[in-house]
Amino acid sequence: MVSHARWKLARDEKVAQGIAEDPEVERRREEISLAFDLGQAVYDRRVALGLSQTELARRAGMTQPQVSKLELGGTVPTVPLLARLARAMEAVFRMELFGSSIRVTFTDLDGTTPEETATEHASAPEAEAEAEAEAEAEAEADACAERAAERTAATG
Secondary structure, eight states, X not given: OOOHHHHHHHHHHHHHTTOOOOHHHHHHHHHHHHHHHHHHHHHHHHHHHTOOHHXXXXXXXXXXXXXXXXXXXXXXOOXXXXXXXXXXXXXXXXXXXXXXXXXXXXEETTSOOOGGGEEEEOOHHHHHHHHHHHHHHHHHHHHHHHHHHHHHHHHO
């Protein structure tokens, strides 16, 4: 079994060599990414409102498992469903497409966008670089905390 990291590395090597990815695979990858971004936006807004999946499902005329599947990126919702979700979460739904980036938001009805209700999908290389930088920052913070704990233990 090939790990995700190895598969991703092999894909990146092919791109670097100029080997184009099958257009169908690329289209499917974009669809999966969009489903994840939409699900994350629903999750963020639901949590910001303090709603359970069951309560959101009741408000939107859905079942709790459907909300769960949507939030996990397991399905691409239809436009009518997005409208029902927006009404259920007392929000305005916006999807902005620019280049290879997509921004999905559920905005308060008064027009403000709380930070926790917005998700942005950057291009794959930018997202990977951001994830690596965050991982390095976390590792550095953990190392600093560990050294501080060791100093405290050593000095009593």
